[in-house]
Amino acid sequence: xxxxxxxxxxxxxxxxxxxxxxxxxxxxxxxLPFDSRRRWDAAELVDRRVMHLWDGGDLAGRWLVDHARGxxxxxxxxxxxxxxDARWTTTLAAPLSSGSPVIGSSDQLAAAIGPLLTAxxxxxxxxxxxxxxxxxx
Amino acid sequence: xTGTGRPPRRLAIAVAALVTLVVxxxxxxxxxxxxxxxxxxxxxxxxxxxxxxxxxSLFDADTGTPRLILILSxx
Numbered sequence: 328x329x330x331x332x333x334x335x336x337x338x339x340x341x342x343x344x345x346x347x348x349x350x351x352x353x354x355x356x357x358x359l360p361f362d363s364r365r366r367w368d369a370a371e372l373v374d375r376r377v378m379h380l381w382d383g384g385d386l387a388g389r390w391l392v393d394h395a396r397g398x399x400x401x402x403x404x405x406x407x408x409x410x411x412d413a414r415w416t417t418t419l420a421a422p423l424s425s426g427s428p429v430i431g432s433s434d435q436l437a438a439a440i441g442p443l444l445t446a447x448x449x450x451x452x453x454x455x456x457x458x459x460x461x462x463x464x
Numbered sequence: 465x466t467g468t469g470r471p472p473r474r475l476a477i478a479v480a481a482l483v484t485l486v487v488x489x490x491x492x493x494x495x496x497x498x499x500x501x502x503x504x505x506x507x508x509x510x511x512x513x514x515x516x517x518x519x520x521s522l523f524d525a526d527t528g529t530p531r532l533i534l535i536l537s538x539x
Contacts, residue, residue, distance in 0.1 A: 329536040336534065350526045351534060354513065358537040367510055367538040368502035378522065382513040388535045390516045400535070407533045415523045429534060443530040 329404045332429025333370035339433070340440060341374040347444040348411075351377040356385040358403045397421030404428040408439050411447070502538070 336351065353372055357363060364381050372379070382388070388402035396418065398407055405427035413420035424439035426432035504510065513519060523531060 330539070333534065333536055336532070340532075348529045349532065350529050351532045352519065352522065354519075354533065354535045355510065355538055356535060359539050361539050362537045364510070364538075365501045367504065369504045369508045369510075370536065370538065373505050373508055379508065379510045380513040380519070381510050382535075385535070386513065386516050387519050387533070391533075391535075403535045403537055405535045409523075409531045409533075411528050411530050413523075413531065414527055415520045419520075419523075429536070440530070440532065447530060 328428050328430060330370040332404065332406075332433070333372045335430055335433050337371045337374060339437065340444070341372075341376065344444040348447040349376050349440075349444060353377050353379045354382045354387050355379065356388060356403050357383045358385070391419075395419050395422070398425045400425045400427040400432075406432065406436055408436065408443075410443060 333353065341349070341351070351372070351374070353369075355364075355367055364383065367379075367381065369379060385402055388405065391398050391400070391405070391407060392402045395407070398421075400406060405425070406429050407422040407425040409420060410423050413422075423443075424435060426435055429436070
């Protein structure tokens with residue numbers, strides 16, 4: 328199931344929006360009987376916008392379940408989508424969309440992420456459009 | 465009556481050989497399918513996450529970009 332979700336993100340989101348700004352944090356954790364770091368092969372998630380992180384103890388998943396306001400996923404095979412303005416200072420901003428399993432929530436994720444990707448097309452990676460007031464100054 | 469012990473002995477040897485073959489085959493399949501070292505595509509790397517704060521730093525460094533957190537298992 329997890330691998331299906333990863334593959335779906337690669338082919339349906341990343342490959343169809345090659346020019347869009349998006350950062351994906353793929354947190355890989357040890358949940359199933361044969362899971363291990365040595366079994367990791369990226370599961371087709373090969374886009375350069377993806378950062379792969381090994382989280383064997385599922386620190387992030389458990390943190391999201393226990394502390395993230397508005398997070399509706401489980402501690403694995405889950406996703407959380409955030410807009411460009413979201414910050415994680417003392418508390419993490421509520422996700423725009425979240426759920427699990429990833430492949431089972433794909434319609435919901437596609438609907439939520441579509442407008443974000445359309446809005447960010449054409450901006451060069453690493454740049455952020457300044458606010459109008461800043462430009463005027 | 466002189467050959468009464470031979471057929472069971474042959475059968476036992478055949479069964480032992482078959483069991484050995486099955487065990488070796490199953491071990492090979494399990495090793496290849498579930499335990500072997502998987503190979504990621506060239507250029508794709510995996511970084512250890514040491515703490516939630518590390519993820520928090522990465523997340524805030526990418527402010528200005530839509531961000532998607534995925535929690536997955538490798539198998």
